[in-house]
Amino acid sequence: MSPTELDTQAPPFAEPHVADQTADVALIVNGRALRLVIDPRVTLLDALREHLQLTGTKKGCDHGQCGACTVHVGGRRVLSCLTLAAAAQGQSITTIEGLAESDRLHPMQQAFIDCDGFQCGYCTAGQIMSAVALLQEPCGPDDDDVRESMSGNICRCGAYPGIVAAVQAVRGRRR
Amino acid sequence: MVAIRYETPRSVSEAVRLMAADPGARVLAGGTDLLVQFRTGVRQPSAFVDIKRIPELMSIAIDAHGLRLGAATPAAVIGEHAELRRLWPGLAESVRLIGSTQIQGRGSVGGNLCNASPAADTTCALIVNRAECVIAGPNGERTVPVEAFSIAPGRTVLQPGELLVAIRVPRPAARTSDAYLRLIPRTEMDIAVAGAAASVTLDAAGLCTTARVAIGAVAPTALRVPAAEQALVGSRLDEASLKRAADAASAAARPIDDKRGTTAYRRTVAGVLTRRAAAIAAARAREQGSHP
Numbered sequence: 001m002s003p004t005e006l007d008t009q010a011p012p013f014a015e016p017h018v019a020d021q022t023a024d025v026a027l028i029v030n031g032r033a034l035r036l037v038i039d040p041r042v043t044l045l046d047a048l049r050e051h052l053q054l055t056g057t058k059k060g061c062d063h064g065q066c067g068a069c070t071v072h073v074g075g076r077r078v079l080s081c082l083t084l085a086a087a088a089q090g091q092s093i094t095t096i097e098g099l100a101e102s103d104r105l106h107p108m109q110q111a112f113i114d115c116d117g118f119q120c121g122y123c124t125a126g127q128i129m130s131a132v133a134l135l136q137e138p139c140g141p142d143d144d145d146v147r148e149s150m151s152g153n154i155c156r157c158g159a160y161p162g163i164v165a166a167v168q169a170v171r172g173r174r175r
Numbered sequence: 176m177v178a179i180r181y182e183t184p185r186s187v188s189e190a191v192r193l194m195a196a197d198p199g200a201r202v203l204a205g206g207t208d209l210l211v212q213f214r215t216g217v218r219q220p221s222a223f224v225d226i227k228r229i230p231e232l233m234s235i236a237i238d239a240h241g242l243r244l245g246a247a248t249p250a251a252v253i254g255e256h257a258e259l260r261r262l263w264p265g266l267a268e269s270v271r272l273i274g275s276t277q278i279q280g281r282g283s284v285g286g287n288l289c290n291a292s293p294a295a296d297t298t299c300a301l302i303v304n305r306a307e308c309v310i311a312g313p314n315g316e317r318t319v320p321v322e323a324f325s326i327a328p329g330r331t332v333l334q335p336g337e338l339l340v341a342i343r344v345p346r347p348a349a350r351t352s353d354a355y356l357r358l359i360p361r362t363e364m365d366i367a368v369a370g371a372a373a374s375v376t377l378d379a380a381g382l383c384t385t386a387r388v389a390i391g392a393v394a395p396t397a398l399r400v401p402a403a404e405q406a407l408v409g410s411r412l413d414e415a416s417l418k419r420a421a422d423a424a425s426a427a428a429r430p431i432d433d434k435r436g437t438t439a440y441r442r443t444v445a446g447v448l449t450r451r452a453a454a455i456a457a458a459r460a461r462e463q464g465s466h467p
Contacts, residue, residue, distance in 0.1 A: 039179075062214075064274070067277060076249070077276060079280075084210070089183070152274065152276055
């Protein structure tokens with residue numbers, strides 16, 4: 001089943017509804033100022049994927065347990081499935097698509113490749129967004145500190161050793 | 176599904192007006208509980224009242240009297256606040272245990288209280304620190320101690336039109352510290368099987384003069400345990416008094432059996448966590464005494 005089919009199976013709100021209220025939402029996504037007129041119930045995740053065609057951010061559990069949908073809002077990592085797009089009004093949002101500079105991958109993206117930090121890849125965008133945010137957070141130096149800080153991102157393939165190695169490789173270069 | 180409004184008040188009075196005008200409206204802070212409930216059909220609000228654009232609800236202020244924590248301030252901001260972590264290390268610990276770092280990026284202490292889960296991580300730590308809820312409503316402001324804020328799982332004392340605007344915590348006395356511990360089957364991202372917080376004050380000779388103990392996830396609401404506090408006061412917080420406090424906490428617990436743990440297990444764990452939390456709070460208070 002392709003990811004597209006998966007998405008249409010789980011629309012944001014399955015019941016038909018009449019929205020006589022819409023939200024006019026201005027967002028800065030990966031440096032681009034955008035405007036959306038949407039139902040206020042639309043999550044940031046669905047706004048990114050369905051309205052802005054930024055499908056790099058993945059929908060995993062869609063209720064805050066898996067971390068696949070992690071993006072940065074106002075410089076902090078959040079779960080886009082538990083953030084309404086309207087609540088991000090005026091904010092600067094960074095998704096996985098916003099990390100690389102033209103052909104040059106973000107060091108964390110490169111480190112995930114170099115350290116085998118993924119297998120199927122479905123959780124990877126969220127893992128990398130968390131890992132990039134971690135670099136700015138008060139996270140201790142040890143592997144265990146990284147594991148704790150990354151505990152909101154679940155990897156069903158079990159690529160955790162590679163993920164920790166990737167994060168530590170980037171942090172090592174920064175020290 | 177009917178349409179829903181999205182309101183973005185800029186002041187507490189505007190938020191109160193919106194809440195009072197529509198009994199079906201729900202306050203939206205971080206949304207990390209509300210959106211899950213909304214999308215599983217547990218709650219069907221007629222409007223979201225987004226309070227994160229009200230500056231006083233998004234602030235941390237510490238002065239000679241203590242802490243005033245804006246109800247919608249993200250947990251991540253609280254957990255990184257050095258002065259707050261120094262004065263209330265146990266409270267800071269409890270905030271940093273909520274969900275994941277991403278959940279903490281939006282979730283708030285006010286939301287943790289208003290969601291009124293018996294297992295909420297911040298409740299016990301707030302109770303032992305004598306925290307009060309500042310509630311705004313159509314008839315003005317009132318305060319309620321945190322231990323009286325939740326009245327049942329998912330229910331609080333908030334009346335129609337009211338919202339939680341801040342949590343106030345008095346500044347701790349000299350040689351006072353706190354701790355919070357919880358047990359979960361994973362090490363992260365789970366809901367407490369049981370939790371316990373303690374705050375102790377020592378005199379210059381190291382005797383415990385005041386103690387507060389609260390336990391979570393072992394009753395419909397978090398419980399203060401006066402018998403455990405009495406076991407600690409007057410002692411040097413030695414093993415014998417810690418054991419008595421643990422026994423008192425186990426006796427006060429009235430947990431349910433569910434998939435997270437049996438009644439007997441939760442009762443035992445509540446005691447163990449009480450003993451350990453009191454020991455950690457005592458060590459922290461002694462540490463303060465040695466570096467006045």
